[in-house]
Amino acid sequence: MAKIRLFIDHPLVAGQAVPLDAGQSHYLSGVMRLRQGDAVAVFNGRDGEWQASLQEAGKRGGSLIVLAQTAPQQDPPDLWLIFAPIKKARTDFIVEKAAEMGAARILPVQTDHTNSDRIRQDRLQAHAIEAAEQCGGTFVPPVADLAPLSRLLDGWDPARRILWADESRAGPAQTLAGLPPGPWAILIGPEGGFSAGERARLSRLPFVTPVSLGPRILRADTAAVAALALWQAALGDWR
Amino acid sequence: MAKIRLFIDHPLVAGQAVPLDAGQSHYLSGVMRLRQGDAVAVFNGRDGEWQASLQEAGKRGGSLIVLAQTAPQQDPPDLWLIFAPIKKARTDFIVEKAAEMGAARILPVQTDHTNSDRIRQDRLQAHAIEAAEQCGGTFVPPVADLAPLSRLLDGWDPARRILWADESRAGPAQTLAGLPPGPWAILIGPEGGFSAGERARLSRLPFVTPVSLGPRILRADTAAVAALALWQAALGDWR
Structure with missing residues (x-):
């Protein structure tokens, strides 16, 4: 199964929580059926890819805990x-x-x-x-x-x-x-x-x-x- | 305006009529508003491109008159x-x-x-x-x-x-x-x-x-x- 990857427009720092908007929260819990603690890969377009885990996913939003960087930032050519x-x-x-x-x-x-x-x-x-x-x-x-x-x-x-x-x-x-x-x-x-x-x-x-x-x-x-x-x-x- | 090109699964010979099915006939007269004598480019996948003119376009079909070849057959590479x-x-x-x-x-x-x-x-x-x-x-x-x-x-x-x-x-x-x-x-x-x-x-x-x-x-x-x-x-x- 392909891993779930999510773009999060927020600084990514190990150990810190990042917010999920209502759409992302619904996608993770309602569509992909993730539960608390399940793994999600996140990136913000600047800081590479990070492993994160689901902390909370409700109707109005939720949050992930950022764990560790799993891939460096890779920008395309100009x-x-x-x-x-x-x-x-x-x-x-x-x-x-x-x-x-x-x-x-x-x-x-x-x-x-x-x-x-x-x-x-x-x-x-x-x-x-x-x-x-x-x-x-x-x-x-x-x-x-x-x-x-x-x-x-x-x-x-x-x-x-x-x-x-x-x-x-x-x-x-x-x-x-x-x-x-x-x-x-x-x-x-x-x-x-x-x-x-x-x-x-x-x-x-x-x-x-x-x-x-x-x-x-x-x-x-x-x-x-x-x-x-x-x-x-x-x-x-x-x- | 781009010229109208039509695939016709029929031999193409100068001076001969080729049939149009109901869909092609509707496309030429109903959608593209062509009238009798108007030009259409046709090809059959084997004999290059030919200039043709609309002879008849009714609800059940119609016909084109094939005039002259305008481009040789060009097959893609294998x-x-x-x-x-x-x-x-x-x-x-x-x-x-x-x-x-x-x-x-x-x-x-x-x-x-x-x-x-x-x-x-x-x-x-x-x-x-x-x-x-x-x-x-x-x-x-x-x-x-x-x-x-x-x-x-x-x-x-x-x-x-x-x-x-x-x-x-x-x-x-x-x-x-x-x-x-x-x-x-x-x-x-x-x-x-x-x-x-x-x-x-x-x-x-x-x-x-x-x-x-x-x-x-x-x-x-x-x-x-x-x-x-x-x-x-x-x-x-x-x-």
């Missing part, structure tokens, strides 16, 4: 994922997959062909937390609020390169083996692709590297996982 | 995907993504830790067709019926190597750059992982190469896309 939100289920999947694949930050952007003008940042952040709990990681990528792509590019630090999954560039994928190390971001377009204006601007920016993801047109969620996999294998923590 | 079905939505996603990523054949298998003992092969095949229509491909990977992994391995042709995404092998991913070309299959385990017996057998088989997909534990659908991306970039049609 890779961001920029994507244009699409249909709800697929947007959720992109955030979940970005967390599993080791993105350090997730930035939803509005593009010319993006229909949605708002996201539920709190819900997407909860998906990132759930993915971190499930994938054994100790890091939770922050999900930024929706911002226009043009504004993001206006204020972009050129020291961070952008790997642009350019869906118009069908054909053999570029190898990522020759890319320079350092901070990167992967940019995935919306289902309708980028507009001509966006394409022209992206093509001119010196810190943007366009890349093809093969001869078929990938959906945004597929493209996100594929690009993250190639980058992680070439430059990230899959090496 | 890569199969073997996976253990999981929850419905994620199983659908795996099939969709395998088709987008260029798998040539999709084989759902029952493993010791697979809960489902049946799949809707027809529904999964429909997902593969829809993905091919959407991704601009001319090939539709056949989805096999559910079979026990043990029986699949009993009759396995050792000339086809298996890339085994071994979730217990956390750590740096092996590079796939050194793998020999030729027919391959990628094997993705169920959410609970493979059993000890399955692991022992897979480890002994000379045609099985275990591979790690990084330090985090990926969900089966994420692992499928990531492994397909690495293989396509190293040995497939992303080179």
Whole structure:
């Protein structure tokens, strides 16, 4: 049976109690049927993974006692994922997959062909937390609020390169083996692709590297996982 | 606006009519609002892509006139995907993504830790067709019926190597750059992982190469896309 892992947004110190909110308390006692003294693995995104034991679980909340650190903090490489939100289920999947694949930050952007003008940042952040709990990681990528792509590019630090999954560039994928190390971001377009204006601007920016993801047109969620996999294998923590 | 692409399981010959079933007919006239003479791109998985025009679309079906071939048939590399079905939505996603990523054949298998003992092969095949229509491909990977992994391995042709995404092998991913070309299959385990017996057998088989997909534990659908991306970039049609 897989061990239960819980993200707790609280400092983790051996011998100290940490609070459980009502949802976590219900999950541990009502869903997973844990009893007082049962083991739970906890992490807060900063201090690695800790062994804890259930102290109390009631309807309004509960508490755990933190015992000992079981794994050091492991942060992902400095890779961001920029994507244009699409249909709800697929947007959720992109955030979940970005967390599993080791993105350090997730930035939803509005593009010319993006229909949605708002996201539920709190819900997407909860998906990132759930993915971190499930994938054994100790890091939770922050999900930024929706911002226009043009504004993001206006204020972009050129020291961070952008790997642009350019869906118009069908054909053999570029190898990522020759890319320079350092901070990167992967940019995935919306289902309708980028507009001509966006394409022209992206093509001119010196810190943007366009890349093809093969001869078929990938959906945004597929493209996100594929690009993250190639980058992680070439430059990230899959090496 | 993206052009409308339709899979038609019928020989495609210039100047000849091909039938539309009731669903296709409703999609073209009712959903996409096409009228007689409007253009549709069609493919049958064997003869490339053809330009066609709508001849008739009624409630019980309709027909297209095939005009001229617009793209040659393009088959994916000889890569199969073997996976253990999981929850419905994620199983659908795996099939969709395998088709987008260029798998040539999709084989759902029952493993010791697979809960489902049946799949809707027809529904999964429909997902593969829809993905091919959407991704601009001319090939539709056949989805096999559910079979026990043990029986699949009993009759396995050792000339086809298996890339085994071994979730217990956390750590740096092996590079796939050194793998020999030729027919391959990628094997993705169920959410609970493979059993000890399955692991022992897979480890002994000379045609099985275990591979790690990084330090985090990926969900089966994420692992499928990531492994397909690495293989396509190293040995497939992303080179």
